[in-house]
Amino acid sequence: MHASGFLTLMFIMIQTCRYVSHFKQECVRALSVSSQNCMNFKIPSNPPAHFKRDGIGPPDPDSKLRPYKFHIPPNESSTEKEYRHLREATQKWNQEFWARHNRTFFKEKEHFITSSLKKKTSRDDSEVTLTPDEMSVFYKHFLDVNYKLHKDYNREWYYRNVMILWSAFKVATARLFKR
Structure with a gap:
């Protein structure tokens, strides 16, 4: 194995260990918080001074x-700032897309259910619910109508993630050489 390949492998292993350790700490922290406290939790707009990680x-x-x-470190470099801005923009775009998509989905689903139940109750007063097979008609129709939207979303999502990965690679490389 070449020296550069060995260094790359070591770098990946070190980063993986850091992420696993961080994930383990986050899981323990999340399990220690009761579900009631978690639902009332709001992310502060101005995090406390000891805030050292993303919330x-x-x-x-x-x-x-x-x-x-x-998290914005006090000595954030321009590369780190670019990386953070890419992540923030992607999160905002993703939040907006899924909020809009979910509103549309639930509105159309409610409309489908009410119109289907009206048709059903006019034929037979005993049934007042829709079966999973009847709902599958709506789900199939919704997916068919929104196929292009989902395809465009996936294309943009992959593009944004590649850009974030490239930026993360630049940050990791800069931090490696800074040491």
């Missing part, structure tokens, strides 16, 4: 995604 809040009611509050 993750409870799921947004519209998008169902957990919002992040990104």
Whole structure:
């Protein structure tokens, strides 16, 4: 193995160990917080001075995604700032997309259910619910109608993630040489 390959492998292993350790700490911290406290938790707009990591809040009611509050280190370099801005912009774009998508989905689902139940109750007063097979008609129709939207979303999502990965690679490389 060449020296550069060995260094790359070591770098990846070190970063993986850091992420696993951080993930373990976050899991322990999350389990120690009761679910009631978690639902009332709000991400502060101005985090306390001891805030050294990104903060993750409870799921947004519209998008169902957990919002992040990104940590800004006091000596943030321009590369790190670019990386953080890419992540913030992607999160905002993702939150907006899924909030809009979920509102549309639930509105159309409610409309489908009410119109289907009206048709059902006019034929037979005993049934007042829709079966999973009847709901599958709505789900299939919704996916078919929104196919292009989802395809465009996935294309943009992959593009943004590649840009974030490239920026993260630049940050990691700069930090490696800074030591």
